[in-house]
Amino acid sequence: xxxxxxxxxxxxxxxxxxxxxxxxxxxxxxxxxxxxxxxxxxxxxxxxxxxxxxxxxxxxxxxxxxxxxxxxxxxxxxxxxxxx
Numbered sequence: 001x002x003x004x005x006x007x008x009x010x011x012x013x014x015x016x017x018x019x020x021x022x023x024x025x026x027x028x029x030x031x032x033x034x035x036x037x038x039x040x041x042x043x044x045x046x047x048x049x050x051x052x053x054x055x056x057x058x059x060x061x062x063x064x065x066x067x068x069x070x071x072x073x074x075x076x077x078x079x080x081x082x083x084x
Contacts, residue, residue: 004030012061018074019065021045023058047074 011024022044029037045051047066051059 002032009055014065019070021062047071
């Protein structure tokens with residue numbers, strides 16, 4: 001019997017006008033190669049988030065899609081929400 005637990009990012013999605021990045025991590029437990037369980041954890045990052053603690057792949061995606069124009073548009077949107 002050889003139990004193994006693997007945690008990996010299995011999905012990265014970009015959604016919305018301000019290119020929010022949704023990250024899904026899968027936790028898979030196997031016994032001799034046979035999957036016993038699988039669970040997921042999701043979190044979302046907006047373009048003003050600190051991504052220094054994120055996986056390198058997630059950082060690469062964020063840096064690619066979060067252009068200066070997207071960041072400026074998001075700041076304008078946030079200001080409009082707080083000062084109607």
